[in-house]
Amino acid sequence: MLKFTEDHEWLKIDGDIATVGITAHAAKLLGDLVFVELPKVGAKLKKGAPSGVVESVKTASDVYAPLDGEVIEINQSAADDPAVVSADPTTAGWLYKLRLANAADAESLLDEAAYAKLTA
């Protein structure tokens, strides 16, 4: 199941595990990314709390936790080479995996059509 936030994160949800990244729309608007900061594995995140940072040449942008959960894995290659996120934000450029506190909460997020409409 693919979900989106109004803050331009995507989530690929498989059971109670969500893989999180920034959308292609956001990556295009940000331009070349030069720094990615990820949460620590084991961090317990509250929905809407800052969970990382992506920085372009010009600006720093927070990445917000899309749902409550615990970080179980991070994409170190994205932090090592932020260009991976710029080039491929929806696959190789994923940021972290979250074990959702309540997988049913994902229903409250945007689906692909609703996100496309938001960014049209």
Added chain:
Amino acid sequence: MTEIDAPPSQSKRTPLHAEHVRLGARMVAFAGYEMPVQYAGGIIEEHLWTRAHAGLFDISHMGQAILRADDGKHDTAARALEALVPADIVGLAPGQQRYTQLLNASGGVIDDLMVTRPAEPGTDGTLRLVLNASRKDVDCAHIVSHLLPSVTLAPLTDAALLALQGPKAATVLSALWPGAANLAFMQAGQGTIAGSPCYVSRSGYTGEDGYEISVAAADITKVWQTLLDAPAVRPIGLGARDSLRLEAGLCLYGHELDETISPIEAGLAWSIQKRRRQSADFPGADRITRELNERPARLRVGILPAGKAPARDGTEVRATDGTPIGHITSGGYSPSLKRPVAIGFVHAAHAAPGSAVRLVVRGSELDAEIVRLPFVPHAYRR
């Protein structure tokens, strides 16, 4: 995600707006204008292209104006401007350009500007001014309010401005107008490019060799396209203009300069010539003379973060014992050095190159070092 730029609204446009859109530029609001922040290649590619080849920038949002003495004498126009700036304008040779600052009564900077004394017949008693876009209205009102009736200021509202910057700029421009090769850094003259009269200075704000080209708005598209036809030239947006400026360690108004900052604090003492230091007859001369003699309490410095995280404008700078000592005024990523770089102001006691400092980024203290500016050496052709 936050901080995605809103699309510009109610902004002015430069005469090249349609060309930017046609080239796929991302347009953003800047200083009241809708300007290209980047083209399709992105800021890093544009930045590196300018350092290696030649970049073409639309800077038509900047203010251009002519200060004119009714009596046609350089001395009259120059003395009128010298009442407002600390540079030696009387001593400008024909065809020479100088960088200076409009100062308020307390020695703070109203704006920084380029002043040129034209050499051409019929230009006696005139000075050409180039002003920051964000300050041009303030500047013109300030200048006009201090002029005697015998000197007038005429904004060049119908002129556009281009910058051609980079190691290939001279070769490209000389092929179109041979006079370009004869200008040294900070010299200027009347030329012709693509059949259009241009006023060209060998200057810029990237740290590279290059030119700024003033052209009538009606002719700008032809000149722009002719320059872009050269294989060494690509269009460059304001994003790379800022990262190039940052690497070159140059001041940007609203960041390193404002009405509270003196040119001495900003490291611009070099722009105040000996004659003016001796006469000390410019606004804020008391403070500036004292700072020249005793060194100001705070100084502009280069700051090199040790890690990979950029430290942005507004970041607090602390001594290694945690004491606040200043803040960053411009900070970002250096495409040439492939690492974060910053400019800021710190207490003079901590301003020596090599001093260890800490930067407070998102609540954490990050290691950094005070370094000499520029980050990338200037390549001016003197």
